[in-house]
Amino acid sequence: MPSDLETYFQDCRRDVEAALDRILAASHAPAVVAEPIRYAALGPGKRLRPILTIAAAESVAPQVGLDVTAARAAALPAACAVEMIHAYSLVHDDLPAMDDDALRRGRPTTHVVYGDGMAILAGDGLLTDAFRVLASWPDGDAREAASTARRLRALTRLAEAAGSAGMVGGQAIDLAAVGQPAPADAPDAAAALEDMHGRKTGALIRAAAVMGALLVGADARLVDAIDVYARELGLAFQIVDDILDVEGSADALGKTAGKDAAAGKPTFPALYGLAESRRRAAACIDRAHRALTTAGIAGRLGEIADWSLTRTR
Amino acid sequence: MPSDLETYFQDCRRDVEAALDRILAASHAPAVVAEPIRYAALGPGKRLRPILTIAAAESVAPQVGLDVTAARAAALPAACAVEMIHAYSLVHDDLPAMDDDALRRGRPTTHVVYGDGMAILAGDGLLTDAFRVLASWPDGDAREAASTARRLRALTRLAEAAGSAGMVGGQAIDLAAVGQPAPADAPDAAAALEDMHGRKTGALIRAAAVMGALLVGADARLVDAIDVYARELGLAFQIVDDILDVEGSADALGKTAGKDAAAGKPTFPALYGLAESRRRAAACIDRAHRALTTAGIAGRLGEIADWSLTRTR
Numbered sequence: 001m002p003s004d005l006e007t008y009f010q011d012c013r014r015d016v017e018a019a020l021d022r023i024l025a026a027s028h029a030p031a032v033v034a035e036p037i038r039y040a041a042l043g044p045g046k047r048l049r050p051i052l053t054i055a056a057a058e059s060v061a062p063q064v065g066l067d068v069t070a071a072r073a074a075a076l077p078a079a080c081a082v083e084m085i086h087a088y089s090l091v092h093d094d095l096p097a098m099d100d101d102a103l104r105r106g107r108p109t110t111h112v113v114y115g116d117g118m119a120i121l122a123g124d125g126l127l128t129d130a131f132r133v134l135a136s137w138p139d140g141d142a143r144e145a146a147s148t149a150r151r152l153r154a155l156t157r158l159a160e161a162a163g164s165a166g167m168v169g170g171q172a173i174d175l176a177a178v179g180q181p182a183p184a185d186a187p188d189a190a191a192a193l194e195d196m197h198g199r200k201t202g203a204l205i206r207a208a209a210v211m212g213a214l215l216v217g218a219d220a221r222l223v224d225a226i227d228v229y230a231r232e233l234g235l236a237f238q239i240v241d242d243i244l245d246v247e248g249s250a251d252a253l254g255k256t257a258g259k260d261a262a263a264g265k266p267t268f269p270a271l272y273g274l275a276e277s278r279r280r281a282a283a284c285i286d287r288a289h290r291a292l293t294t295a296g297i298a299g300r301l302g303e304i305a306d307w308s309l310t311r312t313r
Numbered sequence: 314m315p316s317d318l319e320t321y322f323q324d325c326r327r328d329v330e331a332a333l334d335r336i337l338a339a340s341h342a343p344a345v346v347a348e349p350i351r352y353a354a355l356g357p358g359k360r361l362r363p364i365l366t367i368a369a370a371e372s373v374a375p376q377v378g379l380d381v382t383a384a385r386a387a388a389l390p391a392a393c394a395v396e397m398i399h400a401y402s403l404v405h406d407d408l409p410a411m412d413d414d415a416l417r418r419g420r421p422t423t424h425v426v427y428g429d430g431m432a433i434l435a436g437d438g439l440l441t442d443a444f445r446v447l448a449s450w451p452d453g454d455a456r457e458a459a460s461t462a463r464r465l466r467a468l469t470r471l472a473e474a475a476g477s478a479g480m481v482g483g484q485a486i487d488l489a490a491v492g493q494p495a496p497a498d499a500p501d502a503a504a505a506l507e508d509m510h511g512r513k514t515g516a517l518i519r520a521a522a523v524m525g526a527l528l529v530g531a532d533a534r535l536v537d538a539i540d541v542y543a544r545e546l547g548l549a550f551q552i553v554d555d556i557l558d559v560e561g562s563a564d565a566l567g568k569t570a571g572k573d574a575a576a577g578k579p580t581f582p583a584l585y586g587l588a589e590s591r592r593r594a595a596a597c598i599d600r601a602h603r604a605l606t607t608a609g610i611a612g613r614l615g616e617i618a619d620w621s622l623t624r625t626r
Contacts (some may be wrong), residue, residue, distance in 0.1 A: 014385055027475035027477060027478055028478035028482075029476075029478045029481075029482045029485075030482045030486050030512075032485045032486060032488075032489045033477050033481060033482055033485035034372055034477065037477055069405070073463075092433055092434075092437060095433065096431045097410075097428070097429035097430040097433060098339070098433065116410035117408075117410040117411045117412070117488050118485065118488065120405055120408065120410060120411065120433065120486055121481050121485045121488065123407075123437075123478075124405060124436075124437075124440065124481050125448035125477030125481040126477075127437065127440060127441065128440065128472055128475045128476035128477070128481060129472070129476045129477050131444045131468065131472045132469060132472035132473055132476055135465055135468045135469040135472060136469040136473075136544050148461050148462050148465055149461050151465060152448055152461055152464060152468075155412055155444065155448045155465075155468070156445060156448040156449040158444070159444045159448060159449075160449075161440055161443035162441045163342075163440070163441035163442045163445055164340060164346050164350055164435075164438030164439075164442055165342045166342055167339035168342075168346060168434050168438040168441060169341075169342045169346055169438070169563060170345045171366075171434055172342075172343060172345045172346035172431060172434045172438075173343050173345060175345075175431065175434065176345040176519075177432070198345075282520065287390055299547050
């Protein structure tokens with residue numbers, strides 16, 4: 001990664017983590033559930049989704065007449081909300097009734113530390129509180145009608161992406177397929193795999209970026225360009241994840257290499273082979289760049305797209 | 314119950330269930346999770362919370378210059394959202410990692426039919442979709458700035474009530490207390506019991522009624538009166554639940570009488586005795602009536618308060 005982009009990532013992470021820390025510290029939740037919520041939300045993480053929210057807001061800011069500081073401030077409620085929803089989804093996905101993972105990023109998962117029941121509640125709390133944060137964030141602009149309408153649009157998009165037609169639906173498809181994987185050569189295997197990932201991870205990544213554009217008041221043309229960009233980025237991310245799962249060492253990945261393939265889960269390399277998978281990821285990133293260029297969007301989003309192809313973890 | 318109130322309840326239930334049916338039928342959720350969501354949301358239920366939303370909206374309607382039909386239409390998004398959140402909470406509470414209940418209202422619970430993992434996801438989906446429904450409900454008024462601001466305020470209140478400081482927090486306190494009940498004569502046992510119930514069931518009942526008032530544009534004085542009314546009603550409801558658990562036959566309750574006491578859970582009768590518990594419930598309902606009278610609110614809310622004392626299930 002260019003050291004400049006790494007600095008940008010660190011800068012975004014610092015702002016998001018400081019805001020999350022403030023939100024959780026101000027909560028009136030009883031300690032018994034506040035503690036697992038902190039554990040889940042403030043543990044180590046890439047913070048990819050909130051970085052996309054901030055980068056999207058900042059990238060369209062010049063076209064809506066905002067400076068970068070104002071754009072980041074406007075994006076921060078959605079950045080925190082999307083990270084809280086991502087954190088909840090990991091807590092629930094790791095449960096024994098789901099993927100049954102005892103470790104995540106080198107730490108025991110939330111249910112291992114606090115028990116299954118409290119982990120379910122911590123996830124429920126994070127999910128619900130995310131909508132509270134986005135709906136009620138106290139900013140100077142919040143009483144303006146335009147700001148209120150944008151907030152409601154962003155929240156609608158977030159709920160659509162995270163709900164039963166989006167992330168929850170994708171996880172349900174994935175869960176139902178355990179032990180009965182479709183043959184990789186089924187005629188619709190590729191479409192089914194893309195549908196599952198589009199829901200399970202793609203929808204939230206798209207919502208993350210789109211919310212950034214919505215909250216600074218971008219018009220439909222800019223919002224659509226950001227949406228296409230994030231759709232392609234999300235798919236490339238998933239393809240690269242699958243490639244790294246085959247190629248990467250356990251050390252670099254922080255998890256057991258080849259785990260998905262061993263679990264009989266469908267993957268892009270299993271479907272297309274490694275070379276074709278790489279070609280497809282690159283084609284996604286080309287389309288992502290084209291969406292930005294056509295709409296005249298500069299800034300960090302293009303660099304993030306390039307980084308997504310070359311990352312090693 | 315007066316047959317007139319029973320007719321009103323049936324009328325509200327019909328509207329809410331028809332709206333929920335339309336919402337779920339229009340969902341793009343994959344069948345594998347859409348089915349348990351339908352099972353959980355459209356099973357038998359009192360629909361107390363959405364009835365309160367509608368009754369609150371209709372009761373303050375004359376004072377904001379709305380007719381009853383318009384008030385009910387304005388309240389319906391929140392009525393559906395609060396019932397979806399109630400339904401999700403039952404699905405998660407019934408899980409083996411929580412209260413471990415296999416039956417609810419005579420039917421197998423969602424996880425018994427669909428498995429623990431899919432029940433967790435169905436609950437997650439209902440919770441998330443509830444916010445989508447409230448944020449995006451397509452009504453004629455939705456593009457007006459006033460309507461948008463009301464929607465966002467109602468949604469904030471709902472998320473506060475359902476989140477880690479409200480319902481989730483109350484359930485967490487309850488879960489953490491399993492197997493280590495506080496002695497009933499501890500000096501703060503009464504305050505702790507009221508705090509737990511205030512979060513676990515009270516907060517959502519209050520939000521249900523308050524949202525009805527907010528969505529028709531009631532002013533702060535009316536909203537506060539509805540809030541006090543619903544706070545007292547919610548506490549009376551819980552005290553009567555505890556009394557019925559001691560006195561009621563399993564037949565009338567649809568569950569095993571004395572179950573809470575047998576589980577060592579703190580109850581109002583255990584704390585105060587039956588006679589004093591009855592007196593306290595009646596005092597709550599007196600205060601609920603007084604809040605309505607002072608604000609000049611007529612309509613069904615008073616009848617609902619009286620019914621809550623005399624109900625037998």
